[in-house]
Amino acid sequence: MFGHVMEDLTPEEIAAASQLYAPLADRVRELVAATVLTEVPAPDVAKAIQLIEEATALLGTKAVEGSFGVRWTPDGKRRTWGNAIVGLRNPIAPPLDIRQRGDLTYADVVIGPQYEGPPTLVHGGIIAAMLDQVLGDAAVNAGVPGMTGTLRIRYNRGTPLGPIRVQSAVDRVEGVKTFVSGQVIVDDAVTVEAEGIFILPKAVRDLGDNPPPGILAPGD
Secondary structure, X not given: OOOEEEOOOOHHHHHHHHHHHHHHHHHHHHHHHHHHHOOOOHHHHHHHHHHHHHHHHHXXXXXXXXXXXXXXXXXXXXXXXXXXXXOOOOOOOOOOOOEEEOOEEEEEEEEOHHHEOOOOEEOHHHHHHHHHHHHHHHHHHOOOOOEEEEEEEEEOOOOEOEEEEEEEEEEEEEOOEEEEEEEEEEOOEEEXXXXXXXXXXXXXXXXXXXXXXXXXXXXO
């Protein structure tokens, strides 16, 4: 399937790669936040630009073409480290560390200044993207995965920058459609509600009863 790559890596090699690249993404994420907030004088900005250009050139000396895609190992484990919401190597990602407790799928995350929309509040599009991810994960974790068909968002109030929880659970399943609901919670108050319908694509249905495990999982 397009964008899926098989790699013959051991768990130890994957762990080493995680320890190598996660801190890089963290530092770039911090750089983005610092870029939003800095008020240093012009010479310091010029110096920072120079250093960033040097780092970009260094990292670009050897890189994959296109996207990171989904990387698989022979034991069925997958890595979606380029994912925009949960990608370990993606400094654009907040990132969400999505977990499960019973039927509940959730993520606790601190949203920084680079995700601001209205003053002091999280951008509504960022909220929608996080809900899409967590709702999709809930469908996968319930064993009824699908691609987003419909996502309806209701913003009850502004969501302040800082610590938030994004959570979801499957409501019901009708054929190839999985209905999922979710919320954004701040200080025990629901700031945003969402309802999503996730549809199993025909291409996956055509694979029969045993498609590759996790093939529609939104990200790791």
